[in-house]
Amino acid sequence: MELRHIAGFVAVAEELHFGRAAARLNMAQPPLSQQIRQLERELGQQLFERSTRTVRLTPAGEAFLEPARRVLADVEVARLAAQAGGRGEVGRVGIAFAGASTHEALPRLTRAVRAAHPGIELHLHGQLYSGEALAKVANGEIDLGFVRLPVRREGVSVRVVAHEQLLLALPADHRLAGSEAVDLRDMADEPFVTLPGTRGSAVRDALVHSCLSAGFTPRIAQEAPDTHTILALVGAGVGVTMTVSSVRHIAFDGVFRPVAGVPPQTLSMALAWRSDNPSAALRAVLAAAEQALPTPPEP
Structure with missing residues (x-):
């Protein structure tokens, strides 16, 4: 028959x-x-x-x-x-993201994908720092990741979706909380709260690099797994921190201040994917991302 x-x-x-x-x-x-x-x-x-x-x-x-x-x-x-x-209108795409720093970018991307390709199933993997996300993209565990530049992985393509400035977060009662900007050299004796140093956090690396540029090695008083916890610890007076401008939406008992005294440092957020990934669904998600998260001009 x-x-x-x-x-x-x-x-x-x-x-x-x-x-x-x-x-x-x-x-x-x-x-x-x-x-x-x-x-x-x-x-x-x-x-x-x-x-x-x-x-x-x-x-x-x-x-x-x-x-x-x-x-x-x-x-x-x-x-x-x-x-x-x-055509990439159905399928499954895994996306890695860190957390607070993607609170605007990730929903914009997911809404765009669901509007244009409702048949694509997105699997979101949170709490993956830049280095972890990049490693999972490179070995094929995840299709797409939010990462920080620079990316030095052969076979991985990237497209910048945001440029962010480093900010200092201080407790509300800090002696410099009322300043318009804070000279990083004035933080030499302050305890710092930051992300773990063993999981590939680009923000942690930027904090250390900035402090070294200011002439001192930061004294890490405590590590925490995510930005919300770090800012809660800052508000409680455990220490200060450096973070990125995309987390200013988080309410805590403290203030964000621009950094002075060192050359301004920009952290660029990008989407990363394996160049040889054959997934048509991934190509459709990348096309939707071009509209939802266009590449900004260089700072």
Whole structure:
């Protein structure tokens, strides 16, 4: 039993005329009649009562019609699904992100993808610092990651989606909390609260680099796993920290202040993906990201 036999049967059953059914299928009538005879031999049942003037379904033909229609409908669904998958309209894409610093970028991306490609399933993997996200993208565990530049991984492509400034976060009662900007050299004797140094945090690396540029090595009083906890500790007076401008939405008992006394440092956030990733769904997500998160001008 072949699909063309079933399609021919349904056409004849709906037209009740071999000539019209053949025209509908863009074929000649004799091959269509041959297909119906082959199908009847396969089933061991006569499907049509034929005369010189009329064609009627037999009881076997009537019973066969609806299942045959369902078969053709399922084949059409399968065809459309394959085409949609090839265009990247369906599939599954894993996205790695850190947390607070992507609170604006990530929802913009997910909303754009769901609006343009509702058949794409996004799997979000949070609390992955830049180095961790990059490693998982490079080894194929995750399709797409929010990372910080620079990226030095062979076979990984990146596109910048945001530029951010480093800020100091101080407790509300800090002696410099009222300053418009804080000279980083004045922080030499302050305890710092920061992200762990073993998980590839670009913000932690930027903090250390900035302090060294200011002439001192930061004294790390405590580490915490995420920005919300760090700012809570800053508000509690445990220490100060350096963070990025995208986290200014977080409320805590303290203030954010621009950094002075050292050359301004910009941290660029980018999307990273394996250059050889064959996923059509990933390509569709990247296209949606071009609209939702366009590359900003250089600072």
